[in-house]
Amino acid sequence: MKAILVIADGLGGRPTDTGGRTCLEAARTPHLDALAAGGALGLVDPIGPGVRPGSDTAHLSLLGYDPFTLYTGRGVFECLGIGLDVQAGDVCFRANFATVEARDAGLVVIDRRAGRIESGQDELAAALNKIRLEEVPGVSFQFRASTQHRGALLLRGESLSRYVTENDPHGAGELALRFEPEPGHEDEAALRTAAALNEFAERSHAALRDHPVNRRRVENGEPPANFVLARGAADCPNIPSIKSVYGVRGAVIAGGALYRGVALACGMTTIDVPGATGGLDTDLDAKARAAIDALDEFDYVFVHVKGADNAGHDQDAAAKTAFIERIDSELVGPLVERLDWNATHLAFTGDHTTPVDYGDHTVEPVPVLYVGPSVARDETTSYGEREAGRGGLGRFSGRVLPILLGYSNWAPKFGS
């Protein structure tokens, strides 16, 4: 038995998306429709009814974990997803290169994304990783760059705290903030963590401002990547692995570091797919091939596809509809064609709605499809929000992966 979970990020929409229909309803999705006709639909509240999900909390919940008790922040998933070795006690951040100017009042953020820098990030990261703190000894940093200005930052040392604020002012022309203990958490660990971060921020500017990469950028009229903004402080959540609970081995295929990071935190193995960008240009066909291949080695595969969410945030209904059609033809089509449907279960859902008229996540539940030998076919014949509302699986909260593993007879019994 094999299982495959596909989460299409930001899949859900509203009737306002395309004049009465959601993008998903408007999209031509013959393969998903065929799976719906052969399987069953329902509605899933990614976290719970009326809870507006973030991507990180939604994924934790869909994979079977309670984000209200386990979630500590986004940074740890970014660090894991980017390949840093996170250990208990580390404090993790989502980080990015920025452009600052030194003025009398302090460092003013000119560009929060350093002109979306496209090259030289690894050399800049190498310079950052040489920084040694003097005022707060015993604390070390690891920075790793990912795409463009994006990266992740990890602190390691005795007695650190995740209860610290960020240094990102979230607006150009504003002073970079100082890290501080969060209100109500002004203990020694938080004070020490904030002091280490403030020293790191100062030294990062010193290490980057005259770096050859930045000299070239200035010569070319580009904003220098001369500062690091860090946010989303988190420590390592105590997540029992899916392997330890269900006894099966899983792999994740995802372009975005965050999603790889959540899956890694749950004990999955990452499969790198060249061309999986986490954007609208991602190579879905390559992801489908990689997923099918991975099922030779793993019991289940989790495939994350980001593009529909990007289009939703961009408030571009045509792009969202077109990307959903690409998911259907380039990802679902090959799965339908090449998997053994006598011995495979598939779940297909989204992690939240991202209606194009709003351009951000909203609270509505998303459709979920299950198909495979254990799934009793319902009366639905197409894949969409409203069809899912009359599906045979009703409405439930999170836990899409545990249900999928359950159909595959891998769920542990609670009680006897």
Add this chain to the structure above:
Amino acid sequence: MKAILVIADGLGGRPTDTGGRTCLEAARTPHLDALAAGGALGLVDPIGPGVRPGSDTAHLSLLGYDPFTLYTGRGVFECLGIGLDVQAGDVCFRANFATVEARDAGLVVIDRRAGRIESGQDELAAALNKIRLEEVPGVSFQFRASTQHRGALLLRGESLSRYVTENDPHGAGELALRFEPEPGHEDEAALRTAAALNEFAERSHAALRDHPVNRRRVENGEPPANFVLARGAADCPNIPSIKSVYGVRGAVIAGGALYRGVALACGMTTIDVPGATGGLDTDLDAKARAAIDALDEFDYVFVHVKGADNAGHDQDAAAKTAFIERIDSELVGPLVERLDWNATHLAFTGDHTTPVDYGDHTVEPVPVLYVGPSVARDETTSYGEREAGRGGLGRFSGRVLPILLGYSNWAPKFGS
């Protein structure tokens, strides 16, 4: 964007109500049916599946709070709803005037409602509010009368406990009980609170028995309101306001003190509507006008309507059906006609079922309707229990207000 939540108390019923149909199904509700046709239905378990709701716990849950962790008792909502200024540490009661007779064994309750006294209650309350305790110094009382025999009682002082029993024997001809610490809570605070309440009860009889209001009642052959029964001990629950969570300002329109009290505890503003009685005779048209006016000033309005529950408790199917028809024509009709449906979301539900053949709350879920620009229309065309069972929103628990605020794009994101 504006939002309006209507909760029709005790709305739900059973097929035994009217020979195969519930009162709601039997009632002629053209406006609700039209809203159902333009919106979507579902079933909501006010607290959770198989949980038989009280009115207070159901409202907390529908407004988005977990009653299992937050609910401390009914008294605090009665005190808030009646206009008392509840502070942290206060212990609050639902209270009422009663008629007692002094006998050798103690005070015997002759009429638990003092003949449903209709006048003079404020003068009696003034007499109660002059009571000063001598045996338990440092504890003060506030009593406020509402309709008929009903009122609320608040204790204030150092180190009080809500873990005390009541003095209401719940039967005529029985001795008024003494307040005691609840079993398992026999600490100093509970002993002191019970002692203060017992002294207050004694002094209340002394203050009331020869009061001019009661002399007149006895002359007129009416039972004197010469004692106070108190129950539902509660302290101030730690409820974050809806404003602090969602950033929007709301108002409540409700005849019953309990419902105003729950809404006040959640941070809403009370709007007084002359003629809103909390009974079958309430002025629904005035409530509709007040709600529409309130939406000029507030982001959302919560309208509570009590009558259907009263008729359910009275086991009067005709009265329940007729009142539901009045809700449709006098409350929903004006809302349909006068609100801007391009920029308004409405939720319409009940807080529990009150079947007329049983005459009290039961566990069944109740229908919930959402309509507005963000809501995807489903296939339902009328408003009722069974139609809601085939609605596009499925079945979920509580949280009707958070979902409504989410459709209006006011929900905070959990995670990132």
